[in-house]
Amino acid sequence: MTDEATVFVPGHITGFFTISEDDDPTKAGSQGAGLALSDGVTVTVQAADERAVYLDDTSIEVESVERVLDALNANVLVDAESDLPLGAGFGVSGALALGAAIATNRVLGRALSENELITIAHGAEVQAGTGLGDVVAQAKGGIPIRLEPGGPQHNTLDAVPSRARVEYLNYDELSTESVLDERGEQLNSAGEKALSLLVQEPTLSSFIYASRGFAREAELLTPRVATVIDDVSDTGGQASMAMLGETVFALGTGLSDAGYEPESCSTYPAGVVFQ
Numbered sequence: 001m002t003d004e005a006t007v008f009v010p011g012h013i014t015g016f017f018t019i020s021e022d023d024d025p026t027k028a029g030s031q032g033a034g035l036a037l038s039d040g041v042t043v044t045v046q047a048a049d050e051r052a053v054y055l056d057d058t059s060i061e062v063e064s065v066e067r068v069l070d071a072l073n074a075n076v077l078v079d080a081e082s083d084l085p086l087g088a089g090f091g092v093s094g095a096l097a098l099g100a101a102i103a104t105n106r107v108l109g110r111a112l113s114e115n116e117l118i119t120i121a122h123g124a125e126v127q128a129g130t131g132l133g134d135v136v137a138q139a140k141g142g143i144p145i146r147l148e149p150g151g152p153q154h155n156t157l158d159a160v161p162s163r164a165r166v167e168y169l170n171y172d173e174l175s176t177e178s179v180l181d182e183r184g185e186q187l188n189s190a191g192e193k194a195l196s197l198l199v200q201e202p203t204l205s206s207f208i209y210a211s212r213g214f215a216r217e218a219e220l221l222t223p224r225v226a227t228v229i230d231d232v233s234d235t236g237g238q239a240s241m242a243m244l245g246e247t248v249f250a251l252g253t254g255l256s257d258a259g260y261e262p263e264s265c266s267t268y269p270a271g272v273v274f275q
């Protein structure tokens, strides 16, 4: 046991995905692919008499984190700092859940393994309805391809063996919960097509091409996101929409070359790391 533990969890932009439902939340999840980011969430956990969760010094309630703390029977103070906005397709809710699980285990001396903690965080996200594949992707890092859904005991992960500078521009939030409720069917046929394209040619270029096709086919593009993606294409760059947020991401200098003023970071090769 220790008084305090701090971990960094990379953000994760999903480019495309399919939904797999299952009564067992450790088997439910998504297939798909995305980018783990060097911008992410730093989560510090301290032993405390009462439970409290802060994000960037503001008290918040995030169901996935509450579920993780319930599963670990933990009264702790979770203090998180994020480079990325919550609810905008960067997997911040997954990062909070995973960071809380890994750091709480250390602080309270719970002696669970990494896969057990990833399973708890993945199940919590699925049950909260705020994510299906972010947690397993964030635990792996890099450019994960989720070939099979679910937590670590059930899924199969591969990756695009590459790295990239990433630019992004966020306009607004999108509720993961309501999109998943309303758009399931449409998402799955578009997601399967995108995954088979990427599996045939697992490169960054295919990833972003498949992601763009998915966003279009699943009819998730908002007018301003569509305009920005077209502007990036017109200047010879590659961009798509982050699932699920009103957010555009581009490889390299795609957004700045098109005259925008984006945030920038890079893909992050590792998963969760203790600081």
Ligand SMILES: Nc1ncnc2c1ncn2[C@@H]1O[C@H](COP(=O)(O)OP(=O)(O)O)[C@@H](O)[C@H]1O
Pocket (backbone or CB within 6 Å): 060, 061, 062, 063, 064, 085, 086, 087, 088, 089, 090, 091, 092, 093, 094, 128, 129, 130, 131, 173, 174, 175, 176, 177, 244, 245
């Ligand atoms: N200020 C806030 N803005 C957005 N979401 C919030 C806020 N406070 C709490 N939440 C909760 O955080 C979760 C965000 O989940 P999600 O939209 O999946 O985010 P992300 O895309 O960052 O993973 C939801 O459970 C939501 O209710």
Ligand SMILES: CC(C)(COP(=O)(O)O)[C@@H](O)C(=O)O
Pocket (backbone or CB within 6 Å): 012, 014, 016, 017, 029, 030, 032, 087, 088, 089, 090, 091, 092, 093, 094, 130, 131, 132, 133, 134, 135, 176, 243, 244, 245
């Ligand atoms: C796309 C999403 C279902 C949600 O992602 P976010 O809005 O970032 O929580 C993700 O978890 C995935 O399975 O790929």
